[in-house]
Amino acid sequence: LPNLLFYGPPGTGKTSTILAAARELYGPELFRQRVLELNASDERGIQVIREKVKAFAQLTASGSRPDGKACPPFKIVILDEADSMTSAAQAALRRTMEKESKTTRFCLICNYISRIIEPLTSRCSKFRFKPLSDKIQQQRLLDVSEKEHVKISSEAVSYLVKVSEGDLRKAITFLQSATRLMGGKEITEKIVTEIAGVIPKEATDEVLSVCRSGSFEKLETLAKNLINEGYAVAQLVNQLHDTVVESEDYSDKQKSVIVEKLAEVDKCLADGADEYLQLMSLFALVMQQLTQNT
Numbered sequence: 001l002p003n004l005l006f007y008g009p010p011g012t013g014k015t016s017t018i019l020a021a022a023r024e025l026y027g028p029e030l031f032r033q034r035v036l037e038l039n040a041s042d043e044r045g046i047q048v049i050r051e052k053v054k055a056f057a058q059l060t061a062s063g064s065r066p067d068g069k070a071c072p073p074f075k076i077v078i079l080d081e082a083d084s085m086t087s088a089a090q091a092a093l094r095r096t097m098e099k100e101s102k103t104t105r106f107c108l109i110c111n112y113i114s115r116i117i118e119p120l121t122s123r124c125s126k127f128r129f130k131p132l133s134d135k136i137q138q139q140r141l142l143d144v145s146e147k148e149h150v151k152i153s154s155e156a157v158s159y160l161v162k163v164s165e166g167d168l169r170k171a172i173t174f175l176q177s178a179t180r181l182m183g184g185k186e187i188t189e190k191i192v193t194e195i196a197g198v199i200p201k202e203a204t205d206e207v208l209s210v211c212r213s214g215s216f217e218k219l220e221t222l223a224k225n226l227i228n229e230g231y232a233v234a235q236l237v238n239q240l241h242d243t244v245v246e247s248e249d250y251s252d253k254q255k256s257v258i259v260e261k262l263a264e265v266d267k268c269l270a271d272g273a274d275e276y277l278q279l280m281s282l283f284a285l286v287m288q289q290l291t292q293n294t
Contacts (some may be wrong), residue, residue, distance in 0.1 A: 049092040056077065132168050159192050197232060222283075
């Protein structure tokens with residue numbers, strides 16, 4: 001087994017894969033002694049890497065299990081969310097990785113491989129985890145619903161898959177929340193929409209139709225209403241992007257100008273800008289684009 005680097009979006013089974021592999025290799029008794037798991041909530045600055053990880057890595061391991069089966073003569077250190085480790089801590093790790101290669105294997109798990117320093121990535125075998133396919137997610141959600149005796153409509157399952165965007169953990173969390181809310185009644189698409197914080201399609205359609213009307217007063221009222229309803233503006237930006245890009249009603253030039261503005265607004269919101277002002281500036285530009293030709 002080489003040193004491993006698992007990367008990919010959240011909720012795609014990176015941590016589960018290595019934990020399942022470790023349990024398979026060591027069995028339930030040895031698992032605790034042979035596996036050290038550290039994630040972002042644990043202290044793992046440069047000091048911890050030098051002391052805790054190094055001390056664990058230096059222990060030797062035998063090649064047999066209490067149940068008589070053979071097991072690999074090395075231990076596994078799992079560093080979950082490794083992209084949030086400081087560069088100094090990552091740099092301290094590379095020497096330990098090389099030095100203890102006889103007794104220890106490292107498994108780094110991260111969402112963004114670009115945040116791991118080059119010397120570490122070159123020492124690992126890289127595995128990319130893709131977002132899960134809709135079919136796999138649907139099957140898993142149906143299995144969970146069946147085992148937990150949850151009533152859920154097939155439309156709600158499809159919608160759960162759509163809003164979770166390949167993140168199975170997110171989909172299961174939404175299902176859990178919906179089950180608690182409904183208390184045994186059937187879960188419908190409407191409930192999933194409310195729980196996932198998705199803005200209803202009618203609201204995004206209304207935004208575009210008001211922009212087409214060319215009335216700034218209506219636009220202002222709509223922006224205030226959307227914010228008073230408690231909708232997240234970042235979510236609205238994402239949904240408007242999908243609606244505009246997939247629509248046949250706009251020219252390529254209109255689409256490119258609107259999408260550029262959406263990107264700008266998204267960046268401003270991430271930097272902590274005022275939601276109402278950003279929303280108004282976005283709507284004003286969309287209105288200009290949609291009323292130019294008329």
